[in-house]
Amino acid sequence: MDKSILEVVHKGAKDLHNVGLMDEITLREFDALCLPPIKTYSASQIKKIRHKCKASQAVFAAYLNTSPSTI
Template sequence: MPKKKSLILEAVHETATGLHKAGLMDQTTLREFDSLCLSPIEPLEPEQIKQIRESSHVSQAVFPAILNISPSTVQKWEIGQKRPSGTALKLLHLVKKRGLLFQKCLMVSKK
């Protein structure tokens, strides 16, 4: 279940955006502030990663090719020997939430 954003954080962010629009905060400071407001990315368990891949209907050989990582990395994630982090973790969450783009392209091309 996704976490709800803090109402206080939303209000502070709205204030910072207003300060930027008024010329009282520069773009660099606003970007730094924006990065502080990002929600942390929840770690994924090995079984969740396998479920993401399987629900995408791709093999352990195809999934890493789509994500531009090595097949051994996916294998290690799925057995718990390694954990995805950073960009890879974010990408897995996006695939979980929205699926794989190429699947949608394939479905359109079959029509």
């Protein structure tokens, strides 16, 4: 089996919603549970990524929809 148990359960939840056996709120809860973990980056890793992309801090911040001071 190539899929994780969470992926299988999530697909089952979507199928139940599609046939009307699960409401939208419950499906959203399943969606939230199935989000991938957020990877954290150090300041030096972010700087390396920014330099690799040849982007200024302001441009990189715009890519990420955040402020330059965050970058």
